[in-house]
Structures are given as structure tokens and as C-alpha cells.
Amino acid sequence: xxxxxxxxxxxxxxxxxWPSFVKEIKKSAKKSNAAQDLLNIxxxxxxxxxxxxxxxxxxGVLGYGGGVIGRYCDLPEEYPGVAHxxxxxxxxxxxFYYTSTALRExxxxxxxxxxxxxxxxxxxxxxxxxxxxxxxxxxxFAETTAKGWDLGGSGSCLRTPSCCAGMSRCEFAxxxxxxxxxxxxxxxxxxxxxxxxPYKFKIKVAGCANDCVAAIARADMSIxxxxxxxxxxxxxxxxxxxxxxxxxxxxxxxxxxxxxxxxGSTLKIGDKDCNRCMHCINLMPKALRPGxxxxxxxxxxxxxxxxxxxxxxxxxxxxxxxxxxxDNLEDLIRKLWEWxxxxxKNRERIGELVDRLGMRSMLESTGLPPVPQMVKAPRSxxxxxxSAEDVK
Amino acid sequence: xxxxxxxxxxxxxxxxxxxxxxxxxKDISNAMEAEGATQAETKAxxxxxxxxxxxxxxYFGGTAVEIPHTEGSANxxx
Numbered sequence: 001x002x003x004x005x006x007x008x009x010x011x012x013x014x015x016x017x018w019p020s021f022v023k024e025i026k027k028s029a030k031k032s033n034a035a036q037d038l039l040n041i042x043x044x045x046x047x048x049x050x051x052x053x054x055x056x057x058x059x060g061v062l063g064y065g066g067g068v069i070g071r072y073c074d075l076p077e078e079y080p081g082v083a084h085x086x087x088x089x090x091x092x093x094x095x096f097y098y099t100s101t102a103l104r105e106x107x108x109x110x111x112x113x114x115x116x117x118x119x120x121x122x123x124x125x126x127x128x129x130x131x132x133x134x135x136x137x138x139x140x141f142a143e144t145t146a147k148g149w150d151l152g153g154s155g156s157c158l159r160t161p162s163c164c165a166g167m168s169r170c171e172f173a174x175x176x177x178x179x180x181x182x183x184x185x186x187x188x189x190x191x192x193x194x195x196x197x198p199y200k201f202k203i204k205v206a207g208c209a210n211d212c213v214a215a216i217a218r219a220d221m222s223i224x225x226x227x228x229x230x231x232x233x234x235x236x237x238x239x240x241x242x243x244x245x246x247x248x249x250x251x252x253x254x255x256x257x258x259x260x261x262x263x264g265s266t267l268k269i270g271d272k273d274c275n276r277c278m279h280c281i282n283l284m285p286k287a288l289r290p291g292x293x294x295x296x297x298x299x300x301x302x303x304x305x306x307x308x309x310x311x312x313x314x315x316x317x318x319x320x321x322x323x324x325x326x327d328n329l330e331d332l333i334r335k336l337w338e339w340x341x342x343x344x345k346n347r348e349r350i351g352e353l354v355d356r357l358g359m360r361s362m363l364e365s366t367g368l369p370p371v372p373q374m375v376k377a378p379r380s381x382x383x384x385x386x387s388a389e390d391v392k
Numbered sequence: 393x394x395x396x397x398x399x400x401x402x403x404x405x406x407x408x409x410x411x412x413x414x415x416x417x418k419d420i421s422n423a424m425e426a427e428g429a430t431q432a433e434t435k436a437x438x439x440x441x442x443x444x445x446x447x448x449x450x451y452f453g454g455t456a457v458e459i460p461h462t463e464g465s466a467n468x469x470x
Contacts, residue, residue: 054465058450058458063442065449076467083467135469156416156455194439195455196417346416347454 007043025117034115034131037081041073052079059086059134061141065195067151068137084133085115088140089126089152091185091192094178095165096121102147109143123218124202125162126152156347157195161185163205164212166225171285172278173207174225174294175322181205183326184333197337198344198353202302208290209278215302215313220350221333222299222313223322229291230271231280237287238267251280295321298332300362301351311351316362318373332366339365360385398429398437406447406457414456 007022014020028035041052057070069087076083090106106127110116115131122128132140141151152160161184164170166177184203185192191201204215207225215222241247247267252260259273260280267287269280276297281288298320299313322329339362340350354362363370370385393401405423409415421434429437438457441447448460 055452057452057463057465058448058460059466060449062445065442065455070451070463070465072465072467084469133469134466155449155451194417194435194442195449195451196421196435198416198418199454341418 007039009046010039010043028116032116033081034085035081035117037079038085038115038117038131041075041079041082044075044079053085059137061137061151064141064151064193066154066157066193069154071131082131085131086134086137088114088129088132088137089122089124089154089160090129090144091150091152091160092121092125092127092162094163094181094185095168096125096162097165097168105147106144106149109140109147113140113143121162124152124159125204125213126160151193153192153200155195156197156199157193157201158188158191158197159200159202160192161188161203161205162213164207166205166207170207170212172210172281172290174227174290175205175207175223175296177205177207177223177225179324180223180322180326180329183324184329187326187330188333191337196341198340199347199349201337201340201350203333205296209276210282216299217302217310217312218304219302219313220300221336222302223329224297224299225294226276226297226319227291227294228319229293231269231274231291232289233267233269234287234289235266238262238284239265241284241287245283247284251283254279295319298329300336301349301354303349303351307347307349308352308355311349311355313351314376315371315373316368318371332368335366336362393427393429393433395433395437395440398424398433399440401427401429402434402437403441403446403459406459410459410461414450414452414454414458416454416456420457 010022013022025035025039029039045052052073052075054072054074059070060068067089071085071087073079073082073085110118110129113132113136114129117130119128119130161181163177163181166173168178202219203221203223204213204219205223206213206215209224209226211224215224247262252262256277257273257275259270261268281290297315298317300316301311302313303311320328336350340353343357344353359374402420402424405420406415417438420438421431424434425431442449445460447457450456450458
């Protein structure tokens with residue numbers, strides 16, 4: 001902030017037709033000193049070309065190892081409003097559904113104890129409350145939990161599981177994403193609130209391969225709805241589509257496995273070669289539908305670049321039937337955690353551990369059978385299971 | 393080893409490491425395993441100590457278990 005209180009560099013970010021975070025923080029600044037000082041210190045950071053935030057710490061609520069992320073600024077005398085500016089993660093409802101009443105209640109609590117600023121939602125999926133002080137944390141926790149909310153995950157624990165809207169709003173959903181997400185969240189409360197892992201572990205549930213929650217890129221375990229049998233075809237509707245689109249160019253030629261053929265009157269699909277990518281179904285939803293035998297593909301290892309580079313999840317179970325109470329999924333997750341816990345270094349994500357020790361170690365300890373769908377880099381021989389004794 | 397004895401051992405281990413090494417929950421359960429406690433027993437002991445406020449979780453890149461203290465980076469509350 002300049003001495004006259006102006007923020008010329010931030011003001012540049014208000015220009016243009018798109019929404020501006022500066023505009024929104026300025027609105028909050030009319031009633032919140034924290035929001036005003038947030039603007040001021042951000043302007044200062046832009047000018048100094050250095051962040052003025054300190055990270056980490058010990059702040060939290062009694063009994064919980066996550067849910068609060070400590071933030072202090074390094075210029076508390078100049079910017080007292082953000083001397084403490086801790087973040088609180090609230091476990092979002094499955095599918096990100098809220099009633100307006102619930103949101104009003106939550107925002108009333110936040111206006112009372114915090115800066116009034118929020119993120120909907122953080123990259124893990126949590127509802128994020130930005131900026132409060134250490135001595136307000138227990139009160140916020142007490143009032144939010146009294147309204148039925150709970151804190152989300154942070155630190156070396158299971159992060160808040162998240163999912164797409166699934167069957168509640170989408171005809172493509174092959175699994176009940178919201179129920180799976182909710183069930184896993186409740187099954188793994190201890191792992192969510194009491195950090196005991198080598199590092200973070202994220203679970204995301206997508207109803208189909210369109211992957212609206214970006215599970216493959218953002219989750220250590222991606223649960224993607226799919227089907228095992230054949231795509232259902234309505235040939236009459238395919239013909240209708242052919243009147244308004246070039247099926248060969250837009251659909252069959254774009255099929256990644258080239259398993260489709262359109263001869264001008266009939267669409268044929270070689271389901272054995274289909275990788276269930278959803279491209280054809282997306283383009284012709286009236287004519288094509290997923291098969292009837294539904295379940296999920298389980299993938300492992302997605303992460304952003306921190307210790308090592310970014311990874312996309314890769315297949316560990318091509319098809320898993322998912323039915324209540326999802327004990328098969330829970331069993332697999334617990335086995336993976338046990339292996340990771342035994343072998344993982346501090347701050348090593350499970351995907352990095354697979355890279356370091358190899359799929360062989362992971363498959364042997366979890367009892368998963370090696371299958372061709374796991375091959376990420378053909379011809380690099382990732383699944384030779386002979387031991388030294390076998391080749392003597 | 394009974395539950396209270398294990399809790400005391402866990403606390404003593406954390407106290408001994410305070411300021412020298414940040415102990416992860418896994419470090420604690422490994423150390424207690426060597427003393428004859430199962431991972432589940434250590435987990436339960438940690439839960440009692442954390443819930444009682446004798447120990448707290450901290451986060452600096454990874455999660456550690458520490459005795460409550462004012463951290464160096466903490467600003468005084470206005």
C-alpha cells in the first residue's frame with residue numbers, strides 16, 4: 001500500500017469484463033479490517049516483488065490435526081489486520097450442494113469471526129474460509145459443528161474426498177458418486193482428522209470418464225465410473241445425428257482406439273477395443289449410452305508437482321463393482337495405505353512411491369493382479385514378476 | 393504395557409525430541425513398536441494425548457507431533 005492508501009497495481013486487476021478478486025476483496029474491506037489489510041499487503045508484495053506471508057505452524061482446534069492452515073504476515077505492525085490470517089477448510093457436501101439457509105448460517109459465523117472472505121472451493125474441494133485469528137478458531141469450530149459442518153483435511157492425512165454431481169444431475173454417471181464420497185468420508189474420519197500418513201492423500205470420485213472433478217490429474221486415488229459390457233446403440237437416433245453432423249469426421253475418426261465404424265447407415269462399435277473414453281457418447285447422447293454393467297475404474301498416483309514432477313493417475317483396477325457398503329473399495333484403500341505407510345518417505349506421495357519402488361512392490365503387497373490396462377509405458381517391461389530364484 | 397504407561401512413553405519421546413527433530417506419527421509408532429506396543433495401541437495413546445491437549449499436531453511441509461508451544465513465526469495477537 002502506498003502512503004496515501006491507494007492500490008494502483010491491484011486496481012489494474014479490476015479492469016476487463018471478467019470477475020476480479022480485487023473487486024470482491026474491496027467490497028469486504030468496507031466492513032473488515034482484515035480484508036482491507038489483505039489488499040494493502042498484497043499491493044506491498046507486488047511492489048516489493050516478495051511475499052509477506054509466513055507459512056505453517058501449530059494452529060488448529062483441539063483434537064484435530066487438520067482443517068486449519070496457519071498464516072501470519074511478516075509485517076504485523078504495519079498490517080495488523082492480517083497479523084494472523086489463518087485459513088479454515090470446511091468439509092464440503094458431496095456434489096457441492098448447499099441450501100441457501102446453510103450458506104447464510106455459515107457466512108454469519110464467518111462474518112462474526114473472520115475476514116468474510118471465502119473460496120468456493122479449494123482445489124481439494126473444501127469450502128475455504130480465508131483469514132481469522134488464533135483465538136477465534138475454537139469458537140468458529142464450535143459454532144460450525146453445531147450447525148452440522150465439519151473441518152476438512154489438511155497436512156499429512158486423507159484430504160477431504162470430493163466428487164462430481166453424479167447421478168443427481170448427470171445422465172452419464174455410471175456410479176453414485178455422491179454416496180461413495182459420503183461413505184468414504186464417514187468411514188475414514190480418523191484418517192481425515194488425525195494425520196498419520198507420509199504425506200497427503202486425495203480421493204476424488206467421478207461418475208464417468210469425462211471426469212468433471214479432474215480426479216485423474218488431482219487425486220492420489222481416482223475413482224472413475226465406467227461400464228464393463230457394450231455401449232448401447234440406438235441406430236435410428238444415430239441416423240438422426242447424421243443429418244446434423246459428420247459422424248465419420250467428428251465421431252469415428254476421433255475415436256482414440258479406432259474401434260468404431262460408420263458406413264452411412266449403421267454404426268458399429270468394437271467394444272473389446274473401446275477404452276470407455278466417452279467421446280462418442282458425449283457427441284451423440286441420444287444415440288449412445290454406457291452399458292448396463294456399471295462400476296468404476298480405480299486409478300492411483302495423480303499429483304501436482306511438489307517434491308517431484310506432476311503425475312496423472314494410472315489404472316490399478318480396470319473394473320470394480322461398487323455397491324454399498326463399498327467394503328471392497330475400503331479394503332483396497334487400506335491395503336494401499338499400509339504399503340505406503342511402511343515404505344513411504346516423509347512427503348512422498350503414493351504415486352511417487354510407486355515410481356520409486358515399482359508397481360511390483362505395490363501389487364504384491366495389495367494382492368492386485370497385474371493386468372494389461374496397468375501398462376503406462378509399453379515395452380518398458382514394468383511388470384516382470386520373476387524373482388531372482390525363478391531365473392536360476 | 394498398559395495404556396497409561398504407553399502414553400507416558402509417547403510423551404517422553406516427543407519431549408526428548410522437541411526442538412531437535414520433528415517426530416511424525418509414524419516415527420512414534422515405530423519407536424513404540426520397538427518397545428512392544430502395537431501400532432493400534434500407539435495410535436490410541438496418541439489420540440488420548442492429542443485430545444487432552446498434552447500434544448498437538450503441527451505442519452511444516454509434513455505433519456509432526458509436538459508439545460504445545462508458541463511457534464517462532466507466530467505474531468502476537470492484537
